[in-house]
Amino acid sequence: MYRTPPPGPIARLRSLRYVELHTPAFAEAADFYEEVWGLETVGSDTGTRWLRGTGDEHHVLHLTESERVGLGRLAFAVGTPAEVDEAARRLEARGILPVFGPGPLHQAGSGYGLRFTDPEGRLIEISTQVEAVPPRGRDGAVPVGVTHAVLNTTDIDAAVAFYCDVLGLRVSDWSEHQMAFLRCNADHHCIAFNQAEWTSLNHVAYEMSSVDHFMRGLGRLRHHGITPQWGPGRHGPGNNTFSYFTDPSGLVCEYTSEVAQIVEDAWIARIWRRVPELSDLWGTAGPPSPEIRRHMAGAPDPGPLASSTTASRKDIA
Numbered sequence: 001m002y003r004t005p006p007p008g009p010i011a012r013l014r015s016l017r018y019v020e021l022h023t024p025a026f027a028e029a030a031d032f033y034e035e036v037w038g039l040e041t042v043g044s045d046t047g048t049r050w051l052r053g054t055g056d057e058h059h060v061l062h063l064t065e066s067e068r069v070g071l072g073r074l075a076f077a078v079g080t081p082a083e084v085d086e087a088a089r090r091l092e093a094r095g096i097l098p099v100f101g102p103g104p105l106h107q108a109g110s111g112y113g114l115r116f117t118d119p120e121g122r123l124i125e126i127s128t129q130v131e132a133v134p135p136r137g138r139d140g141a142v143p144v145g146v147t148h149a150v151l152n153t154t155d156i157d158a159a160v161a162f163y164c165d166v167l168g169l170r171v172s173d174w175s176e177h178q179m180a181f182l183r184c185n186a187d188h189h190c191i192a193f194n195q196a197e198w199t200s201l202n203h204v205a206y207e208m209s210s211v212d213h214f215m216r217g218l219g220r221l222r223h224h225g226i227t228p229q230w231g232p233g234r235h236g237p238g239n240n241t242f243s244y245f246t247d248p249s250g251l252v253c254e255y256t257s258e259v260a261q262i263v264e265d266a267w268i269a270r271i272w273r274r275v276p277e278l279s280d281l282w283g284t285a286g287p288p289s290p291e292i293r294r295h296m297a298g299a300p301d302p303g304p305l306a307s308s309t310t311a312s313r314k315d316i317a
Helices: 026-036 081-093 156-165 211-223 290-297 310-316
Strands: 015-023 040-045 048-052 061-065 070-077 100-104 112-117 123-128 145-153 170-175 179-183 191-195 200-207 230-234 241-246 252-257 270-272
Touching: 015 026, 015 123, 015 145, 015 200, 026 040, 026 048, 026 061, 061 070, 070 145, 070 200, 081 100, 081 112, 081 123, 145 156, 145 290, 156 170, 156 179, 156 191, 200 290, 211 230, 211 241, 211 252, 241 290, 252 290
Parallel strands: 015 061, 070 123, 145 191, 170 270, 200 252
Antiparallel strands: 015 070, 040 048, 048 061, 100 112, 112 123, 145 200, 170 179, 179 191, 230 241, 241 252
16 A cells, blocks of 8 residues: 555546557557547657547557557546646655656657556556647547546455545446446546456447447447457436447447536445446447457556566666
8 A cells, every 4th residue: 555645636537548558460450449439649750659549639549569468558638747746745755656757658659757556556647738730630530539438446445545546536437336437527526447357448438429429430430340359329327328349459449429518526436226227328238249348347457656667667767
């Protein structure tokens, strides 16, 4: 456990900026996320690809070739370099030493940031001054960016406590004592934790501009011969639409839209019952299949610092 902290979290997180995924099926995954999923490559190197959506972020997905499938990192935006420096001081006061930074980020989009690990080995990045990208039209039925990641945890109470106390996230809702939904801005959740047998990535969700873009995106995937493994439907917690797929690595990706917006001083977290009519308010998706449940469970993931691959070690720094 981390030490008794100084008052307050380490920084004010503005948004989930991007997610890094590790995959041994690198070429196939890169083709899927660009040619099928709808992202656009903004940078590449040997065994690495950075892809953007239609939003303002330089990139929302970072793919890295690795021997093991898993989560590379979660990256959050903060406002200024001074906030990054202060975050480093607050981390060290808690007995958490950054594994990189604070300093310039040597990656596509550059920026200034730091990286550290959470108690289950996930790599977290906070950054600012990432390069701007030219506007990209939002008429197409393609993702704006990453809106949330769901993480499997062996101790949901400890995970929620760390992300709230250290990162300043707030609990929006619980799904009984099985899932917790955490926010950093007005969106209902940017991170959710799912109580599980092991630590792993459950899925990554990509925002579509509207429910019309969401449905047209499903139509575009169908033209590629890809149908949802669960969905379309609308969740109770978060009120967002959902449709789940798997990428060539077996990692789960989601199209979503219309996530609930939180009025900070007026929102009261609730505990949702885990019943079919609340998992899918529309009643259109049916129960999740054993196959999608297996993919959401993933394989035990000790985190990127435990990886023995050269690509993973190099990418931390």
